Amino acid sequence: MTRKLIIGMHLGNGYGASPAAWRMPGVDPMNFTSYDAKVRHAQTAERGKLHFLFFPDGPGTLGVDLDHEAPGFNLDVMMTAAAVARATTRIGMVATGSTTFNEPFNLARQFKALDIMSHGRMGWNAVTSAGEDVAANYGQRIPASADRYGRAHEMVQIVQALWGSWGKDAWLHDQQSGRFARSEEITPVNLQGEYIASRGPLYIPPSEQGQPVIFHAGGASPNALNLAGRFASAVIGAAFSIEHAQMQRQAFRGAAASFGRDPDEIKYIPGLITAIGPDTRTGLDRRIAIAGNSFEQRAPYLQQMLGVRFDLDRLDNPLNRQTLARARASQDPRAEKALRLAQEGWSPRDILAHGVIEPQPVVAGTATEVADHMQSWFEAEAADGFWIAPSLEIEGGEDFVDQVVPILQERGLFHTEYAGPTLRAHLGAPDQYGVDQRILA
Ligand SMILES: Cc1cc2nc3c(=O)[nH]c(=O)nc-3n(C[C@H](O)[C@H](O)[C@H](O)COP(=O)(O)O)c2cc1C
Numbered sequence: 001m002t003r004k005l006i007i008g009m010h011l012g013n014g015y016g017a018s019p020a021a022w023r024m025p026g027v028d029p030m031n032f033t034s035y036d037a038k039v040r041h042a043q044t045a046e047r048g049k050l051h052f053l054f055f056p057d058g059p060g061t062l063g064v065d066l067d068h069e070a071p072g073f074n075l076d077v078m079m080t081a082a083a084v085a086r087a088t089t090r091i092g093m094v095a096t097g098s099t100t101f102n103e104p105f106n107l108a109r110q111f112k113a114l115d116i117m118s119h120g121r122m123g124w125n126a127v128t129s130a131g132e133d134v135a136a137n138y139g140q141r142i143p144a145s146a147d148r149y150g151r152a153h154e155m156v157q158i159v160q161a162l163w164g165s166w167g168k169d170a171w172l173h174d175q176q177s178g179r180f181a182r183s184e185e186i187t188p189v190n191l192q193g194e195y196i197a198s199r200g201p202l203y204i205p206p207s208e209q210g211q212p213v214i215f216h217a218g219g220a221s222p223n224a225l226n227l228a229g230r231f232a233s234a235v236i237g238a239a240f241s242i243e244h245a246q247m248q249r250q251a252f253r254g255a256a257a258s259f260g261r262d263p264d265e266i267k268y269i270p271g272l273i274t275a276i277g278p279d280t281r282t283g284l285d286r287r288i289a290i291a292g293n294s295f296e297q298r299a300p301y302l303q304q305m306l307g308v309r310f311d312l313d314r315l316d317n318p319l320n321r322q323t324l325a326r327a328r329a330s331q332d333p334r335a336e337k338a339l340r341l342a343q344e345g346w347s348p349r350d351i352l353a354h355g356v357i358e359p360q361p362v363v364a365g366t367a368t369e370v371a372d373h374m375q376s377w378f379e380a381e382a383a384d385g386f387w388i389a390p391s392l393e394i395e396g397g398e399d400f401v402d403q404v405v406p407i408l409q410e411r412g413l414f415h416t417e418y419a420g421p422t423l424r425a426h427l428g429a430p431d432q433y434g435v436d437q438r439i440l441a
Contacts, residue, residue: 003378004413004414004415005374005378005384005385005386005408005413005414006051006234006267006269006384006385006386006426006427007048007050007051007385007386007387007388007414008050008051008052008053008054008094008236008269008385008386008387008388009041009045009048009050009052009053009054009387009388009390009397009400010053010054010056010271010387010388010389010390010393011038011041011042011045011053011054011055011074011080011084011393012055012056012072012073012074012389012393013031013032013070013071013072013073013074013393014031014032014034014037014038014041014393014394015027015031015032015070015392015393015394016290016389016390016391016392016393016396017072017273017389017391018287018290018291018292018294018391019065019068019069019290019291019292019293019294020289020290020291020292021070021290021391021392021393022069022070024289024290024392026395027392027394027395031393031394032070032071032075033075035080035083037394038074038080038083038084039083039084039087039088040394041393041394041397042084042087042088042091042093043087043088044394044397044398044401045091045397045401046088046089046090046091047401048400048401048402048405049090049405049414049415049416049417049418050091050388050401050405051091051092051385051423051426051427052091052092052093052094052123052423052426053084053091053092053093053094054094054125054217054236054387055073055074055077055080055081055093055094055095055096055125056072056073056077056096056125056217057073057074057077057095057096057097057098058072058073058096058129058130058131058134059073059134059137060131060133060134060136060137061133062131062132062133063133068292069292077095077096077097078095078097078110078114080095081093081095081114081118081122082114082117085114085117085118085121085122086117088118088121089119090121090418090421091121092121092122092123092213092422092423092426092427093114093118093121093122093123093423094122094123094124094125094213094215094234094236094423095111095114095122095123095124095125096125096127096217097110097111097124097125097126097127098127098128098129098134099126099127099128099129099148099151099152099155099156100128100129100135100142100143100148100151100152101129101134101135101138101140102155103196104154104155104158104159104162104196104198105162105198105200105202107124107155107159108158108159108162108163108198108202109162109202109204111124111159111163111212112162112163112202112204112207112211112212113204114212115207115209115211115212116204116205116207118207119207119208119421119422120207120208120209120210120421120422120423120424121209121421121422121423122207122212122213122423123212123213123214123215123233123234123423124159124212124213124214124215125215125216125217125236126152126155126156126214126215126216126227126231126232127216127217127218128148128149128151128152128227129142129148130142145223146223147195148223149223149226149227150194150195151193151195151196152227153226153227153230154191154193154194154195154196155195155196156214156227156230156231157191157193158189158191158193158196158197158198160211160214160231160432160435161189161191161198161200161435162189162198162200162201162202163202163210163211163212163432164210164211164432164433164434164435165186165187165188165189165200165201165202165435166181166185166186166201166202166204166205166206167182167185167186167187167206167433167434168206168210168433168434169182169185170182170185170186170205170206171205171206181205186201187200187201187435188200188201189201189202206433207422208421208422209422209423209424209425209431209432210424210431210432210433211432211433212423213233213234213423213424213427213429214231214232214233215232215233215234215235215236216228216231216232216234216235216236217235217236217237218235218236218237219237219238219248220237220247220248220251220252225251225252225254225255226255228252228255228256228266229252229254229255229256229257229258229259229261229266230255230259232252232266233265233266233267233424233427233429234266234267234268234269234384234427235248235252235266235267235268235269236269236270236271236387237249237252237268237269237270237271238270238271238359238360239270239360239382240333240334240337240358240359240360240361241333241334241337241361242376242377242380242382243382244333245268245270245377245382245383246380246381246382248268248270249268249381249382249383249384252266252268253266253268265429267384267385267427268383268384269383269384269385269386269387270360270377270382270383270386270387271359271360271361271386271387271388271389272360272361272362272363272370272373272374272386272387272388272389273355273358273360273361273362273363273389273390273391274362274363274364274370274388274389274390274391274396274399274400274404275287275362275363275364275365275390275391275392275396276365276366276367276370276390276396276399276400276403276404277364277365277366278366279365279366280364280365280366280369283363283364283365283366284350284353284354284364284365285353286364286391286392287353287354287355287362287364287391288349288350288353290391290392291352291353295315295348295349295352295353296312296315298352298357299312299315299348299352300312301357302338302348302351302352302356302357304330304332305329305330305332305334305335305338305339305356305357306319306327306328306329306330306335306338306339306342307326307327307328307329307330308323308326308327309323310323310348315347315348315349315352316347316348316349317347317348318342318345318346318347319342319348324342324343327339327342327343334356334357335356337354337356338351338356341354341356360389361373362391364391367399367400367403367404367407368407370400370404371404371407371408371411371413374386374404374408374413375408375411375413378413388400
């Protein structure tokens with residue numbers, strides 16, 4: 001088999017996405033502010049030869065009960081990337097940077113500096129930002145979608161042009177001749193858009209991969225397809241079933257083709273939440289332990305999904321025969337799975353622990369079950385790989401690397417060594433020096 005899985009690992013707040021993850025036995029409650037913990041997590045992922053770390057970001061706390069819950073993200077993704085870059089040698093780092101709440105020159109120089117610092121292992125997850133809480137932190141409102149994406153197209157073009165403003169051999173640093181750089185190979189940018197502009201050039205030479213790789217995290221909305229189809233080498237997605245993922249993957253590949261690109265240039269990488277244990281029961285119990293009261297909050301929606309009422313005070317009781325006979329899957333595409341689990345006799349709490357209301361699948365069970373999930377999606381061409389979000393970020397990251405990676409390698413689905421030193425090499429994306437002519441078209 002030549003095609004191999006691309007695997008990324010979530011690097012967020014150091015605990016995991018669930019409300020009570022920070023309080024679990026064995027979890028250091030200081031992880032949120034501990035760069036040592038983030039670095040350890042990154043080194044684990046690198047030990048497993050994972051292709052990249054994914055640093056999501058959306059600096060707002062709306063909907064987070066700070067009395068009891070941790071914010072969902074890194075303190076600052078660029079700072080974390082810098083710490084990780086200096087403590088790892090091979091793994092790629094994909095940091096989120098808002099195209100709405102940044103100036104192109106800031107983003108261009110920060111990402112390029114990180115690309116230099118990491119010797120060519122940096123990727124930029126270009127997103128437009130959602131959430132009025134995030135906008136308010138910048139003294140703004142979330143712009144209309146057309147304006148958000150209009151600015152995003154200009155942002156990526158200008159940032160890429162700034163990155164490419166030094167030619168491959170422009171930096172001579174020749175002490176003998178006294179020539180620092182070949183100015184004839186350094187070109188200003190002079191791009192003026194409707195929303196943003198930059199004169200350039202950037203003053204930073206190319207990295208070992210030329211310049212960072214463009215990612216986009218999002219669903220297959222028309223605007224997202226246009227942005228990712230035009231610029232992205234990889235899409236971080238969320239799909240709840242093989243069919244859903246196949247549809248999204250095809251949509252992104254089609255969008256790339258519509259911009260004259262080879263569809264294989266865009267990798268579709270949906271998420272997978274893991275809770276690995278010796279058996280399904282243990283995996284589910286781990287999900288239940290970290291759920292806080294979120295299952296109680298979600299149970300009414302599970303009733304809607306199943307079209308029946310059950311006792312909200314007795315979530316551990318499976319649905320009785322009469323209720324099951326009346327149950328019907330709602331329009332929500334995840335409802336079919338919820339109904340199947342109910343028919344199999346799982347209690348509402350267990351059904352929720354199976355992740356039926358999560359935007360991406362949950363595998364709560366053995367390492368083999370996790371590997372089976374990845375294999376079936378990969379072989380059905382529903383994914384080019386996965387980003388793994390362990391229920392307990394750091395501890396679950398170790399479980400994935402120690403238990404799932406060897407199975408995938410044994411099955412010939414995952415590489416046993418990095419293809420090269422840079423993120424572009426990991427992804428099979430060509431090095432990029434100078435301005436990509438396609439982006440100026
Ligand atoms: C898997 C996934 C990860 C995402 N990560 C981020 C993120 O880290 N930061 C962010 O601001 N938005 C993130 N988004 C949101 C998207 O960029 C986008 O704003 C959202 O899907 C709404 O789509 P639209 O802008 O096309 O309406 C993510 C979306 C998905 C599906």
